[in-house]
Amino acid sequence: MGLLNEVVPLLAQYWPVVLTSVAIGWLLNNKFWKGLNKYPGHWLAGYTNWWRFWDVWGRKHEWNILRLHRQHGDVVRLGPNVLSFGDPKAIKVIYGLNKGMVKTEFYPVQNAVSKGRRLQSLFSTTDEEYHAKYRRCVNSAFAMSSLVNYEPLVSSTVGVFLDKTQELYAKTGASCNFSQWLQFFAFDVIGDLTWSKRLGFIEENRDVDGIIAFLNKFLSYAGPIGQMPMLDLLLEKNPLRLFAQRIGLSNTVFPVTLFAQTRSNERAGEIQKIKTYGLPEDQSNPRGVDLLSKFAQATHDHPEFMDDTRILTSCTSMVFAGSETTAISLSSVFYFLLKHPRVYAKLMTELDDAVANGTIEARANRTVSWSESQKLPYLDAVIQESFRLHPAAGLILERVVPPQGMDILGNFIPGGTIVGCNAWVLHRRPEVFGTDVDIYRPERWIEASAQQLKDMKATMFQFGAGARTCIGKNVSLLEVYKLVPSFLRRFEIELERPEAEWKTHNAWFVRQTDFNTRFRPRETPA
Numbered sequence: 001m002g003l004l005n006e007v008v009p010l011l012a013q014y015w016p017v018v019l020t021s022v023a024i025g026w027l028l029n030n031k032f033w034k035g036l037n038k039y040p041g042h043w044l045a046g047y048t049n050w051w052r053f054w055d056v057w058g059r060k061h062e063w064n065i066l067r068l069h070r071q072h073g074d075v076v077r078l079g080p081n082v083l084s085f086g087d088p089k090a091i092k093v094i095y096g097l098n099k100g101m102v103k104t105e106f107y108p109v110q111n112a113v114s115k116g117r118r119l120q121s122l123f124s125t126t127d128e129e130y131h132a133k134y135r136r137c138v139n140s141a142f143a144m145s146s147l148v149n150y151e152p153l154v155s156s157t158v159g160v161f162l163d164k165t166q167e168l169y170a171k172t173g174a175s176c177n178f179s180q181w182l183q184f185f186a187f188d189v190i191g192d193l194t195w196s197k198r199l200g201f202i203e204e205n206r207d208v209d210g211i212i213a214f215l216n217k218f219l220s221y222a223g224p225i226g227q228m229p230m231l232d233l234l235l236e237k238n239p240l241r242l243f244a245q246r247i248g249l250s251n252t253v254f255p256v257t258l259f260a261q262t263r264s265n266e267r268a269g270e271i272q273k274i275k276t277y278g279l280p281e282d283q284s285n286p287r288g289v290d291l292l293s294k295f296a297q298a299t300h301d302h303p304e305f306m307d308d309t310r311i312l313t314s315c316t317s318m319v320f321a322g323s324e325t326t327a328i329s330l331s332s333v334f335y336f337l338l339k340h341p342r343v344y345a346k347l348m349t350e351l352d353d354a355v356a357n358g359t360i361e362a363r364a365n366r367t368v369s370w371s372e373s374q375k376l377p378y379l380d381a382v383i384q385e386s387f388r389l390h391p392a393a394g395l396i397l398e399r400v401v402p403p404q405g406m407d408i409l410g411n412f413i414p415g416g417t418i419v420g421c422n423a424w425v426l427h428r429r430p431e432v433f434g435t436d437v438d439i440y441r442p443e444r445w446i447e448a449s450a451q452q453l454k455d456m457k458a459t460m461f462q463f464g465a466g467a468r469t470c471i472g473k474n475v476s477l478l479e480v481y482k483l484v485p486s487f488l489r490r491f492e493i494e495l496e497r498p499e500a501e502w503k504t505h506n507a508w509f510v511r512q513t514d515f516n517t518r519f520r521p522r523e524t525p526a
Contacts, residue, residue: 030080034414041068041077049079049228057224059506062394062424069425075411079227082418084396085408086425088432088459093408094419095466100402102126103468104418105229107398110222111237112254112316116245118237119257119313122471123321135471137306138314141294142471147478149289151370153192157202158483159365161185162490164202170519175496178334179515183212183327189479190322194315195263196290214255215324216507223395223508260315264292271311275299291318318472324509325392326476329462331512332390333383333484335502336440338495338517343382343442350378351485366489373481381442383480384460388427389440391462394510396420423461424510432459491519 031037031046044051055061068076069086076084085094094101103126111118122138125131140146169176184201187208191199200208207213225231233239244250253261264271274296279289295314299306337344351368354360360372373379403415413419428437432455434444448456463470470476487493496516503514 033080034417036077036081036083036414036417039075039077039083040072045077045079045082047080049082052079052082053224053227056227056395056506056508059504061223061506062422062504062510065396065422066424066428074409078396079418081416082396082398083413083420084425085419085421086429087409088421088426088429088455090409090421091426091459091461091465093406094399094421095397095464095468097467099406101399101419102128104398104400106226109226109229109232109237110320112257112313112320113237113242113245114253114257114261114309114312116242116247116250117309118242119309119316121313121317121320123317128467131468133305134310135467137298137302137310138295138471141291141298142474144474146294147370147474150193150475150478151482153196153290154189154478154482155367155369157185157189157192157198158367158486160198161188161202161483162365162367162486164205165487165491165519166521168205170491170521173518176517176519177515178517179327179331179502179512180212182330182334183323185483186323186327186330186479187212187319189326190318191263192290193322193475194291194318195267196292197263197266199263209255209259211255211259211319212323215320216511218254218256219324219509220505220507223506226395226508254316256319257312257316260312260319264312264315267292271296291315321470322472322475324511325470326479328390328392328509328511329387329476329480330483331515332386333480334487334493334517335512335515336386336389337382337488338493338498340440343440347378347382348488350376351489355489360485366486368482368485368489370478370482373485376485377446378442379481379485381445383484384445385440385442387460387462388433390510390512391423391427392509393423393462393464394506395508396422397461397464397468421461426459426461429459432456488522490522492522493517493519 027047030048037046042051042055055064058064065076065078065084069084074085074087074090076086078084093099105126107124107126108118108120110124111120113119120127120130122131122134125134165176165181168174184205184207187201188198191197191201200206201212221236225235241250241252245252271292274293278300279293279297292311292315295306295311299308299311337347351360354372354376355362359375360368398418398420401413401415401417401419405415405417406413408419427433430437436444445453445456463473463476494517496518500514502512504510504512
């Protein structure tokens, strides 16, 4: 007690010195923690996570991290406890099966909320056992073999999109905000795939229920806040706020969740039948079986795990992840084509030749099927090169090193360290893609030797890698490979201002703005 009486007055008298000493001690502890000070990076990154928070908040993180890797080498420190690996060989080590790596707290920041409870999705959960059970339930819905089920649904929306483009833009000569227009397409495809119902984005040419505006705002929040997840517990996922929702004092529901609930409730009776009896095997459905039906079938097959909340979560995830990334990829393909007229002309020659020799059926609405698109090597090269130069995800895909620590490419990394790779860095590795990595050149995918092509494909990271690879990858590819050739066959596209560059906004996914175009109906080649 006597010691306390002596210490308290001293603390009161010298509190500025004490506070300064504690702050300096904390910063130095961060800097030298676990010996990570040997890895280079921005000089502030070793001291505090506020550096990476502000860097991501600046919306240009993909260029900053690329510059840091080019300046400092394969391992760059992004925070006191965060390392970015730029060597493609790190992909197998960090994201490979049975490596003991788990997702970080960056991901639960992206949980949707319903009635005060977080909806743990396949994407956002950090629990590997939960993820494995969940994935077993829905895997078949996303398998490549299921594409045949979904193609009629995608074709239906492609047809409407082409007709609306003709009516609103090609016929009138009006300017089109192309990245937004492609996002309307991606959203309506997700509506058709998930609920067998387009949601009205294309037909009404507007952001239905303000859902895109909400998503943009939410992802812009999740990117920087995810660098310091504790902030989310003070803001959106504040425990008091969630408790108030659970007991009915607050009725706040994520607009995306409400959106998914409303769509699913419209089919409640039919879905209850599938949950009870399963999908009828003897009935053919010319429009294809949608994802809501498949999720209900998963409840029939796995009633112990796949409940109504997880059906809702799965539908919500489709809206969250399925629209944004696909729209970004589509914008990239068209933008790079328009910026490189030689490539555009060469692709059109391939498409016209394919129609002339019967590889593509000469349909009245000029659409191209999935199987036809897979026989067009230059189209594939154009799409792959667009994925390479502008992958949708703009941050590292974070993982936590297991407690015992592990060796990553000759570096012993202590347990608990956050590690990851960034697609923008991996996709510009000269030893994999050639010395002209900053140039858009689809020919690299055709000229490559068998071994080079294998290495290039193994380095592509736009859908992630390993057990947590994006489950909707095949659905996204189906949309891209169908829409791009169909649109190009129907319309001639030109940039409104050919000399201008688009703007990008890294909100975790790197979306594009200021991509304005005009369309003309394309004459059928003789």
